[in-house]
Structure formats: C-alpha cells, structure tokens
Amino acid sequence: MANFPSLKLIDVCKVPPSPAAAAPSSLPLTFFDVLWLRVHPIQRLFFYEFSSNEISFYDIIVPKLKSSLSLTLCHYLPLAGNLIWPSQSDTPVIEFVNGDGVSMTVAESDDDFYHLSGNGFRKVSKFHPLVPQLSTSHDRAAIVAIQVTKFQNKGFSIGITNHHAILDGRSSTSFIKSWAQICIEESFIPTPKQMPLYDRSVINDPKDLAKIYAKAWKDVEGPNNKSLNLKFPQTKHDLVRSTLEFTHQNIQKLKEWILNKKIKNENFDSSSHISSFAIATAYLCVCTAKLEGLKEGKLWFGFAADARTRLKPQVPLNYFGNCLVAGFVVNERFELLSENGIIFACDEISKTIRNLDDGPLNGCENWGMMSQEMTNDYSKLQINSIAGSPRFGVYNVDFGFGKPKKVEIVSAESPYIFSLTDTRNSDAVMEIGIVMERDEMEAFVAIFNQGFESYFIDQSLG
Known part of the structure; x- marks a missing residue:
C-alpha cells in the first residue's frame, strides 16, 4: 500500500476467522460472478463521528472491530480466502485454507474529517488514502481488504474494498451489517435468512455461461490467459466529488408533474406505475443532456438490477455472490431537451425495468464479451450509469458508535457514474454522488437545482 502525505500507517494485520466455522473451504464462481472477473473492485467508505472523547480509538474501537470481524468471518468464510484459477478448472474458484484472513490496515489521517464527510466539493484524490488496495497477482486475488482510519479526535472511517467477482452490493452490504451487529453484540448469531447462502445450485446455467465468460477472459492477451490481475480505469486527479439529494418533496412534485x-x-401511457428510481434517474438523464448541450445523437444510460427475485425459480435474497442483470436505455437527446424530456426518459427506464422483470437473461450469451471489452478499455464506455442502491440501507450500519455521518462509493470515480445511496436526512429519499471536473460540477449542480424550480413553477401555473 502506498504512503500518502496526509496518512500515517499504524498497523497492517491479517484477521482470521475465529473460531473455525462450518462453511465450504472451496466455492466455485457462477456466470454472474465470472462476468466481473477483472473489473475494478468496489470501494465503500463509512465515516463515523466520535460521540465522545472518552471512547479510545486504539483501546476500544480498533480491538472491537478486529474481534467482531474475526467472528463475522466464521459466517463469511470465503471472504477470508483467495480467488484462484486451478490449471484443471474451466472457471476460477474461491479457496480458503487455514492461515487465511482479511487484511486490516489501521492508520491516522491529518485531513479534515468534516470536509471529507460533507456534501460539498471535495477532491477525489483525498479519498484514495482511506480505502485499501486488494492484494492481487497473476495467480491469486484477495477477496476483501479493510482500513480503519482515525482523524485527529473528530472521528474515524472504515474503508472496505471488495472483489466484484465475489460480491455484489446486496451480499457485501449483508456482510457489513452482520459485522456491525456482531460488533455491538458478540454473541449475536444471524438468523437463517440473514446467514449467507452458498448453495450454487440455485443459479441455473444450462447454457454453460460460466465457461463461455471464462473463455472470453482467457482469450484476452492469451492464449489461455488465466491472470487474476484486475484492470483499473485511468483516473484524472483534478476531479471533484459532490453529493446532491432527492427530497421527498422533489420526487413527489416531479411525479405529479x-x-x-x-x-x-393521449400520446403518453398514464396507467403504469412510476417508481422513485425511474423518476430520479430520468431527471439525472435530463440534467446530463442539458449539461452536455448536444441536440443530436443518443444518450445511453445503464443500470444494474438484482436478479434474485426476477429469475425463475427465484433465488433467495441471502444468496452469497453476484446476481445482477443490466438494463440499458437509449434516449434521443432532442427528446430529453424538450419540455417533456423527463417523461420520455422515465417511460424508457420504466419499460426497461419491466423487460428485466419479464426476461432478465435476454442476450446473456453476449455479456461475457461485453464485460471483457469494457474492462479492456473503460474509456470506450460512454454510458451514464448507476452504482449502489438506496435499498441497501447503508446509513443503518452502526458498529455501536453511532450511525454513519457519511457513506461514499469511492470506486464510482467517473463523470459517467452516479452513485445512489439512502440518506441520513429524513427529508430526503436518496443521495446522489457525482464526480466531475470542477467547472462541470458547478454547472451540473446549477442545472439540477434550477430544474426542480422550473417544474414546480410550471405546476403552480396549472
């Protein structure tokens, strides 16, 4: 791990599961997992404010986080292992052996806790020291890495980096929430519905998609390239991060409009249900079209959807691993820039969601090649997309030291990616994390705020 000017490394240790647990020591990947094999990892950052100066970071907080992590890993044993690709296997597997564990870094930062955990403009480079790197090589990749960082006497952060080929958002959030619960009450045992389900037979793969996707990866820089090294997008260091909110009032008024x-x-269908997700993302598409100012061409928008409830038969919600499908929406820019732009976008997004409900695996034979091409050159992916979900409830993750002051998806570091989370603010439905160059960010924030006003004025005039 690189040293940063504002960061002082205190300790790097390996936290093993303890006591030994009854869980598979080897776990195959499904086609949903293989899809993400070399895609950059997911990095989430939780900021916690010190409730009092009496709680010692080194004597109480760090030991409690370590001991509870060790207990939690008994239920999430694969997270303590490594991803490998055996020579005789068509697809990679997760392997756990005695002595494995999760890397935990303890550090101190002299950066401004309240600035970083706020909503205003913050340099993306300020967040890099706070999230750990996954240990990866040609033949082995760690699953999870954790970093706990103290900020003077103001608060601390927990940075969690996880391999996307092992966990999707639902699985990683379940792990974090179990860890938090056990940190509060070490005797806590997850209920059967909370316990991760490792049964791979619940994912049907009659077309051998896992092998097809694995071959797509092996053919890159091959032949038979079984490298487990990850591909990272090129990032600009002059980008800034900001957080906006969709309030209940804004969502409701947009819906009424x-x-x-x-x-x-009569040209519009008024019978179908409109979700808060469709309204929010449609509004972001309109704001993006206004920011870019192009009157011709198409604006692409993509989002991931949980397939657990969409597959037949349904997959239990506590299934451990990836179970995501993607929806793609194409809007004409001139339509988005018209008076009814949000309606066009909302209808297309709602239709795409319904199509995913009806046929979540449509076109799945091509997904492996698409993922491989995207990862080979992220810059070619000029699609606006979404990371995270307000449904994960990340602001409820309390380790016994209070709920988070702020949660950031650090890996969502592109002007094309909006991150969505729930929020601490009771007046808001969701937070939107945005990363752009400063001038573009200022323009986007203005468009975002002024857009609401124009809809509301139009509504008040009848």
Whole structure:
C-alpha cells in the first residue's frame, strides 16, 4: 500500500476467522460472478463521528472491530480466502485454507474529517488514502481488504474494498451489517435468512455461461490467459466529488408533474406505475443532456438490477455472490431537451425495468464479451450509469458508535457514474454522488437545482 502525505500507517494485520466455522473451504464462481472477473473492485467508505472523547480509538474501537470481524468471518468464510484459477478448472474458484484472513490496515489521517464527510466539493484524490488496495497477482486475488482510519479526535472511517467477482452490493452490504451487529453484540448469531447462502445450485446455467465468460477472459492477451490481475480505469486527479439529494418533496412534485402531463397528452401511457428510481434517474438523464448541450445523437444510460427475485425459480435474497442483470436505455437527446424530456426518459427506464422483470437473461450469451471489452478499455464506455442502491440501507450500519455521518462509493470515480445511496436526512429519499471536473460540477449542480424550480413553477401555473 502506498504512503500518502496526509496518512500515517499504524498497523497492517491479517484477521482470521475465529473460531473455525462450518462453511465450504472451496466455492466455485457462477456466470454472474465470472462476468466481473477483472473489473475494478468496489470501494465503500463509512465515516463515523466520535460521540465522545472518552471512547479510545486504539483501546476500544480498533480491538472491537478486529474481534467482531474475526467472528463475522466464521459466517463469511470465503471472504477470508483467495480467488484462484486451478490449471484443471474451466472457471476460477474461491479457496480458503487455514492461515487465511482479511487484511486490516489501521492508520491516522491529518485531513479534515468534516470536509471529507460533507456534501460539498471535495477532491477525489483525498479519498484514495482511506480505502485499501486488494492484494492481487497473476495467480491469486484477495477477496476483501479493510482500513480503519482515525482523524485527529473528530472521528474515524472504515474503508472496505471488495472483489466484484465475489460480491455484489446486496451480499457485501449483508456482510457489513452482520459485522456491525456482531460488533455491538458478540454473541449475536444471524438468523437463517440473514446467514449467507452458498448453495450454487440455485443459479441455473444450462447454457454453460460460466465457461463461455471464462473463455472470453482467457482469450484476452492469451492464449489461455488465466491472470487474476484486475484492470483499473485511468483516473484524472483534478476531479471533484459532490453529493446532491432527492427530497421527498422533489420526487413527489416531479411525479405529479409527469402524471398531470400524461393525463393531458393521449400520446403518453398514464396507467403504469412510476417508481422513485425511474423518476430520479430520468431527471439525472435530463440534467446530463442539458449539461452536455448536444441536440443530436443518443444518450445511453445503464443500470444494474438484482436478479434474485426476477429469475425463475427465484433465488433467495441471502444468496452469497453476484446476481445482477443490466438494463440499458437509449434516449434521443432532442427528446430529453424538450419540455417533456423527463417523461420520455422515465417511460424508457420504466419499460426497461419491466423487460428485466419479464426476461432478465435476454442476450446473456453476449455479456461475457461485453464485460471483457469494457474492462479492456473503460474509456470506450460512454454510458451514464448507476452504482449502489438506496435499498441497501447503508446509513443503518452502526458498529455501536453511532450511525454513519457519511457513506461514499469511492470506486464510482467517473463523470459517467452516479452513485445512489439512502440518506441520513429524513427529508430526503436518496443521495446522489457525482464526480466531475470542477467547472462541470458547478454547472451540473446549477442545472439540477434550477430544474426542480422550473417544474414546480410550471405546476403552480396549472
């Protein structure tokens, strides 16, 4: 791990599961997992404010986090292991052996806790020292790495980096919430529904998609390239991060505006349900189109959806691993820039969600090649997309020291990626994390805020 000017490394240790647990010591990857094999890892950062100066970071907080992590890994044994690709295997597997564990770094930062955990403009480079790197090589890759960082006497952060080929957002959030619960109450035992389900037979793969996707990876820089090294996008260091909110009032008023327009215009279908997700993401598409100012061409928008409830038969919600499908929406820019732009976007997003409900695996034969091409050159992926979900409830992750002051998806570090989370603010539905160059960010924030006003004025005029 690189040293940073504002960071002082205190300790790097390996936390093993203790006591030994009854869980598989080897776990195969499904096609949902192999899809993400060399994609950059997911990095989340939780900021916690010290509730009092009496709680010692080194004597109480760090030991409790370590001991509870050790207990949690008994239920999540694969996280303590490594990803390998045996010579005789068509696909990679997770392997756990005695002596394995999760790397935990303890550090101190002299950066401004309240600035970093705020909503304003913050340099993306300020967050890099706070999230750990995964140990990866040609033939082995760690699954999870953790870093706990103290900020003077203001608070601390927990940075969690996880391999995307092992965990999706639901699985990683379940692990973090179990860890937090055990940190509060070490005798806590997850219920059967909370316990991770490792049964790979619940994922049907009659087309041998796992082998097809694995071959797509092996053919890159091959032949038979079984490298487990990850591919990272090129990042600009002059980008800034900001957080915006969709309030309950804004979502409701946008919904009313859309429904009123649909009722008055017979060309629009007013019968279908409009979700908060569809309204929020449609609004972001319109704001993006306005920012870019292009009157011709198409604006692409993509999002991941949990397939657990969409597959037939359904996959239990506590299934451990990836179970994501992707939806892609294409909007004409001139339509997005028109008076009814949010309606066009909302209808297309809602239709894509319904299509995923009806046929979540449509086109799945091509996903492996698409993922491999995207990872080979991230810059070619000019698609606006979403990371995270407000449904994960990350602001409820309390390790016994209070709920998070702020949660950031650090790996969402591109002007094309909006990160969505729930929020601490009871007046808001969700937070939107945005990364752009400063000038673009200022323009986008203005468009975002002014857009609401124009819809609301239009509504008040009837």
